[in-house]
Amino acid sequence: MITSLDKSIGMSINYVNRKIQRFLSGNLESYDITTEQWAVLLKLVEKEGINQKLLSKEVEKDQATLTRILDILERKSLIIRKKCDEDRRSFLIYATDKGKKLKKEVYPFIEELFKDMIYGIPKEQLDLFVDILDKINENMCTREQKTKQCIKK
Template sequence: MKKVNPDNSLGFILNRTNTRMKNALLHKFRDYDLTPEQWAVLNRLWVKEGVTPKELADLTCKDQPTTVRMLAKLQNKGYITREVNPEDSRSFLIYLTSKGREAKDILFPLAFEVLNEATRGIEAEQLEAAKSILNQIYRNLESQR
């Protein structure tokens, strides 16, 4: 049997890198009382508002209960608002507030600082290859659900 070095396993490397990225974002967003997970929700809403919590959960790869909790926190912080869905009065649609829209101009540069630091010394072609490989791994595992 082949000896496996746990420090060199793909899962460990992915987890360690994800943790480091999240911690760096958390540090950058500290003054705005936002987590990387909340940033992901805002990021999706900057692209398209008026979506359901379920849609946001799918778009951010989170479960629905976690997403609902994040939305409640974002609403309490004044970044989003919930409106009754006109097509289904049992559900809500999520919209940005003016504070949520304005946050984009502040938070994007901070996120890019982290991304630029994280990818320092890596060629664009290497980054595209890495993203392609990681997306293929995701798709491979998605089919097993």
């Protein structure tokens, strides 16, 4: 019987999320990239030429944090910023060939890590789990819309 939603659901989600982040971080060290840098690079390979403001919403990072991540990715020659022709104050961000190559190398590795994480869980349960997470996200977005824009999956 559930006695506290915070203890049973909130803490469980938080605990598993932190554990996944540590697991991924440890495994990504050999590629010289963090999980946050990976998430940004992956989005940039998917959506080339995106501006920083939109990218910030897509990866759910505030502008300052995203700027630091982009600076690091640029120093590693994984991305490039180009001035926007329509608005000289803004930049469009692209993954470089090196960044695209890293994505091709890391993506299958990450997929294997996730396969290990879900080993032994039937597809029906995984589908239900994803559906439940989507519903929780939808409910949170409904509450957040009162104060700010919510990114929906």
